[in-house]
Amino acid sequence: MASTGTPDLGGGPAPVGPALDVAALTGPREGTPDVAVTLTARREGTRFTLNGSSPGPEIRAVEGQLVEVRLVNESVAGGATLHWHGFDVPNAEDGVAGVTQDAVPIGGEHVYRFVARAPGTYWYHSHQISHDQVVRGLLGPLVVVPRAGLGDTRDITALVHIYDGVRTIDGVAGQHAVEAPAGATVRLRVINTDNGAGAVWISGAPFAVAAVDGVDIHDPPAVHDTSVVITAGGRADLQITVPPGGFRLETGTAAMVVGPAGPAPAAAPRPTASVDMLSYGAPSPLPFDPTRPDRRFGYAIGKSPGFLDGIPGIWWTINGKHFPDDPMFVVGEGDVVTMHLTNDSGEAHPMHLHGHHAVVLARNGVAATGSPWWFDSLEVGNGESYDIAFRADNPGVWMDHCHNLQHAADGLVAHLMYANVTTPFRIGDKGNEPE
Ligand SMILES: [Cu+2]
Numbered sequence: 001m002a003s004t005g006t007p008d009l010g011g012g013p014a015p016v017g018p019a020l021d022v023a024a025l026t027g028p029r030e031g032t033p034d035v036a037v038t039l040t041a042r043r044e045g046t047r048f049t050l051n052g053s054s055p056g057p058e059i060r061a062v063e064g065q066l067v068e069v070r071l072v073n074e075s076v077a078g079g080a081t082l083h084w085h086g087f088d089v090p091n092a093e094d095g096v097a098g099v100t101q102d103a104v105p106i107g108g109e110h111v112y113r114f115v116a117r118a119p120g121t122y123w124y125h126s127h128q129i130s131h132d133q134v135v136r137g138l139l140g141p142l143v144v145v146p147r148a149g150l151g152d153t154r155d156i157t158a159l160v161h162i163y164d165g166v167r168t169i170d171g172v173a174g175q176h177a178v179e180a181p182a183g184a185t186v187r188l189r190v191i192n193t194d195n196g197a198g199a200v201w202i203s204g205a206p207f208a209v210a211a212v213d214g215v216d217i218h219d220p221p222a223v224h225d226t227s228v229v230i231t232a233g234g235r236a237d238l239q240i241t242v243p244p245g246g247f248r249l250e251t252g253t254a255a256m257v258v259g260p261a262g263p264a265p266a267a268a269p270r271p272t273a274s275v276d277m278l279s280y281g282a283p284s285p286l287p288f289d290p291t292r293p294d295r296r297f298g299y300a301i302g303k304s305p306g307f308l309d310g311i312p313g314i315w316w317t318i319n320g321k322h323f324p325d326d327p328m329f330v331v332g333e334g335d336v337v338t339m340h341l342t343n344d345s346g347e348a349h350p351m352h353l354h355g356h357h358a359v360v361l362a363r364n365g366v367a368a369t370g371s372p373w374w375f376d377s378l379e380v381g382n383g384e385s386y387d388i389a390f391r392a393d394n395p396g397v398w399m400d401h402c403h404n405l406q407h408a409a410d411g412l413v414a415h416l417m418y419a420n421v422t423t424p425f426r427i428g429d430k431g432n433e434p435e
Pocket residue numbers: 348349350402403404407408412
């Protein structure tokens with residue numbers, strides 16, 4: 001893949017180290033896994049399932065454990081993969097068909113191995129024909145708990161997904177209950193697996209946003225009558241003390257009631273206020289100095305007439321180019337990278353960088369003042385701009401794309417590449433079609 005366009009705003013060419021092949025950038029190949037899971041992908045009617053259900057089974061590991069997941073494709077035509085959304089695995093484990101592996105055909109299998117280094121809330125999904133396979137159910141939750149445990153905290157996952165137009169929580173439409181005693185502390189891991197941003201709120205109790213995209217918020221204050229808007233692909237861990245009458249996690253349609261057995265608290269409409277992560281929580285130092293980046297990029301999202309796979313239309317552009325002629329952002333290992341994201345395309349885009357967490361420096365030129373806001377999925381609204389920064393500390397070839405997966409299929413896909421890394425895989429070969 002050649003470097004195209006001129007995304008570099010400064011920094012000069014990235015240093016080229018010794019050549020590395022993506023296929024060699026695996027997790028530990030030796031050692032007995034602490035968590036070993038086989039996930040069998042099937043087509044069931046119009047749905048796709050893993051081990052007979054969607055969402056697939058929750059994969060839960062303790063920080064530091066070795067995780068091994070064997071994906072078996074029983075009947076998903078077109079092939080399948082598993083991508084660990086938000087979990088920064090070594091590149092060969094990233095599960096992107098045509099970039100880090102070939103799609104697994106019917107009758108085939110693929111083994112992923114990685115160390116559960118970072119506690120937090122994540123999810124997994126197919127990254128082959130993802131605009132179809134994810135919507136139809138090839139997904140599930142991935143949770144890594146801290147080595148020290150969570151004490152008495154009740155740990156509850158709430159994976160939100162729309163099936164055939166019906167919003168569900170953990171696969172259940174309407175309202176369902178999870179029992180927890182009054183006075184207990186709950187960590188509610190809300191995962192947005194849909195193509196658009198989703199608002200959630202808690203009725204019946206104040207709450208704090210304890211983590212976003214797997215990273216704890218520093219000193220999160222309690223809020224009430226406030227919603228949390230979760231980017232497509234993003235997660236928010238909410239911390240709540242269960243009141244005597246319980247509380248509700250609301251999405252506007254599906255709801256989860258958490259509390260002692262008994263009558264559920266009343267549903268509440270969506271609050272008008274929402275948490276703004278730009279100013280939520282207390283500042284704390286970053287692990288690098290973003291005012292002295294080694295590399296600065298622009299990622300300008302637009303739309304213009306042209307051809308995509310030979311089909312004329314009005315397609316998304318990145319820095320003025322259509323996929324696959326859009327930018328390759330080339331970095332060297334260890335670089336501190338800043339990126340200026342803009343969007344003048346007429347629609348919002350939930351931008352997802354694989355393999356790295358980035359931190360928000362500013363939105364529309366207004367500097368972040370709250371807790372460091374680390375993310376892997378960031379909603380960039382039409383007309384908005386974001387300045388972000390990350391450390392290039394995970395060599396490979398990484399997608400940096402829109403997680404409205406139809407937009408990605410329509411070409412809103414770029415890549416971050418380390419200058420010395422090559423991949424033997426090809427989009428278009430062996431049926432590889434990541435989006
Ligand atoms: Cu988009």
